[in-house]
Every structure is written in structure tokens, then in C-alpha cells.
Amino acid sequence: MARPVVGIIGNSYLINDQYPVHAGGQMNSDAVAAVSRCMPLIVPSDPRHVSVAELVETCDGFLFTGGRPNVHPEEYGEVETLAHGAFDRARDAIALPLIRALVERGQPFLGICRGFQEVNVAMGGTLYPEIRDLPGRMNHRMPPDGTLEEKFELRHDITFTEGGVFHEVMGARVVRTNTLHGQGINRPGARVVIDGLAEDGTPEAIYVRDAPGFTLAVQWHPEWDAANDPVSRPLFERFGEAARDWATRRAAPSLQAV
Template sequence: MSRPVVGIVGNFHLVNDQYPAQACGESNIEAVAQVAGALPLVLPARPDLAAVPDILDAVDGVVLPGGRPNVHPSFYGHDETEAHGTFDLNRDNLALPLIRACVEQGVPILGICRGFQEFNVAFGGTLHPEIRDLPGRMNHRMPPDGTLEEKFAHRHAVTLTPGGRFARILGADEVLVNTLHGQGITDPGARVVVEGHAPDGTPEAIHIDGARGFAMAVQWHPEWNAAADPVSRPLFEAFGAALRRGALRQTG
């Protein structure tokens, strides 16, 4: 049987500060290919060029990776502020309906960092632009200095719901993860089930209640060193298993 195809939603970039491009990190591509066992396909975050129905006709699953711009606050009823930073409305307008369509049609979908936040907004939740500014919260942002290995190193624990989906997949009720985000969940969406928290209470792992297939997201970056990391590997393996189950149903 051929490998399932996973669409990885891209991000807008300016190459050499002038040439527009759509791209995603190679670590996302490697995790999908090497650990989930799928064929990675980078999807342009351009809803005018890649409509949701066309995407779902072409792929067996979707990954929503991290990205520097924040989800625009108008999508969850908040006003834009300087703290929100930059935006990518094309990605917002593609990702949010794509998440809902995947959930309703049973297409496996995995959200990472910004993708985690998009999951929440897609189902009516809200975000805070700077989690570290809330009382009692830690700084979750990427360290400004150091090598990539140092930036993506484990920095805090995540406590998981005992017996929950993440605890079953990862084989533990507490795991160590990296952290490279400023924005985070404040109010979970109506179908968003929070299964993991950082020590300061920040939501870190969610799934969508009533989803017909795999619909899980994490605030950290499991794609980094996914083949060797004891937390990342089982998460991407579970995603890969869901892809193959879906492919078998379609051919059965």
C-alpha cells in the first residue's frame, strides 16, 4: 500500500526580504515522513489558491505547524493590539475552516504551537497575546540566544490527564517538552478538551470532543528531533496509525 499523504500547511515568508514564498520547517517534513510514515506535501496557506474541499480530496491527513504570526484576534472577538505582533490572514482563513472540516469528516489532523492555538479559535476559544504577562505565568517564548538545539531543548514539564488520550499515547502522566510561544489559550473552545498543563497552568495539550478521527494538538514543538524524542515519537506514530486506519476504511 502506498504511503498516506499528509498536507503540512505552509507559512508566508519573504526570501531576501523581497521574494514572497510559502514554506515550512524541514523538521515538520522529517517528522511526517520518518515517524508518521507518510508522504509530506507542503500546502500553500492561500485559500484563494487551495480551497478546503480540494485539499481534503488530495490528502489523507493534515499537520498545522507553528508559525511566527499570531491568529488575528478578530477571529475570537478581541481587538487588535500592538502585543499581538504580525498576522497572516491567509493562513487564518485557510486553517480555521480546514480544522473544522477535518474534524467533521474524520480526517486525521495534528496541531503544533500556532496550530494548537488555531484549534482553539476554530471552536470558539480565545487567546492571550502574551501568556507571560498574566499573573503567575512563566515566559514560554523561545530563548533569544543559543543554538537551535538549545532553543528547542526541554524546558518544562506538562502534566497530563491520567488515563486521557495523551497519557495513553505517551505512556506517562507527566512529560518534558520544549516551549517556544508567546500567545496561548485563555478560554477553551466549546469542544476543546484540555488534557495537559504547564506548571503555571498554561494549556499545553488538547483534543476535540466528538471528532470522528484523530484531532489532537500540542502547544510545544514535537517535530523537533521527533524520531529520537520519547514524547514526540509516540505522538507522530499515533498520528501515522490514524492515517493508515483512515486509508484502510477508504479502500475497504
């Protein structure tokens, strides 16, 4: 059987400050291919090129990646400020309705960093523009200097809900992760369950309550060293299982017709 197809939601960039591209980090493709055992497919996240209806019929699962641009605050009813940073309105226009469609269809997705924030906003939640400005919160941003190994270094613990979804997936209630984000959840969206918290109370793991499929999202970056990291590997493995299950069920009617 062919590998399930995982659409990796890409970001818009300029190469050499002038050549526009749609791209996704190689770490995401590596994790999907090597750990989830699915075929990664970069999605140009722009409604001029793709539609939600086409995407859900083309891919078996979706990875909503991190990225420098943030979800525009208008998407959760707030006014843009300098603290909200850069934006990618084309990605907003694809990612948010796509997440809502996947939730209702039961089609699997995994959200990472910006993807975690997109899940919350898609379900009606709001975001803080800058976590480090909140009283009692640590600086969750990526260090500005150092090697990739130093930037993706594990920096804080996350505690999952006793007996919750992430506790079951990880086989542990407390895990150590990296931290490379500036924004975070303010008000959780409808049906969004906060299932894991950083040491300072920042939400780091969520899923959608009563959704028929895999809807896990994390605020850290598990794509880093996913094949070897004891926290990343089970997350991508379980996501791959969900994508294979969807692909098998999708193929069942055509197989019965042969």
C-alpha cells in the first residue's frame, strides 16, 4: 500500500529578499517521512492556489508547522499592534478553515507552534501577542545566537493532565521540551482542551474535545531530532498511525467496488 500523504502547511518567504517562495522546513519533512512513515507534501498556503475542498481530498493528514509570521489578530477579534509581529494572511485564509473542516471530518492533523496557535484561533480562541511580557512568565523565544543544536536545546518541563491524552501518548506525565515561540494562548477556543502546561503556566499541549479524529497540537518544536527524541518520536508515530487509518478507510469503498 502506498504511504499516506501528509500535507505540510508551508510558509511564504523571500529568498535574498526578493524571490518569493512557498517553503517548509526540512525537519518537518524528515519527521513525517522517517517517524510518521508518511509521504510529505508541501502545501502552498494561499487560496489563489489551493482550496480546503481540494486539500482534504488530496491528503490523508496535515501538519500545521511553525513559522515566523503570526496569526493576524483580526482573526480573533483584536486590533493589530506592533507586538503582534509579522503576518501571513494567505496562510490564515487556508489554515483556519482547513482546521475546522478536519475537526468535523475526523481527518488527522498535528499542530506545531504557529500551528498550535492556529488550532486555538480556528476554534474561537485568542492569543497573547508576547508571552514574555506577562507577569511570572519566562521568555519562550528562540535564542538569537548559537548553533541549531543550541537553539533547539531542551529548556523546560511540561506537565500533562493525569490520565489525559498526552499522558497516554507519551507514557509519562512530565517531559522536557525545547521552547521557540513568542505568542501563546490567552483564551482557549470552544472545545480546545489544554492538556499540558509549562512550568510558568503557559499552555503547551492541546487537543479538540469530542473530535472524531487526531487533533493534537503542541507549542514546542518536536520536529527537531524527531527520530531520536523520546518526546517527539511517539507524537509523530501516533500521528502517522492516524494518517494510515484514515488512508485505509478512504480506500475501503474503492477496494470493495473491485
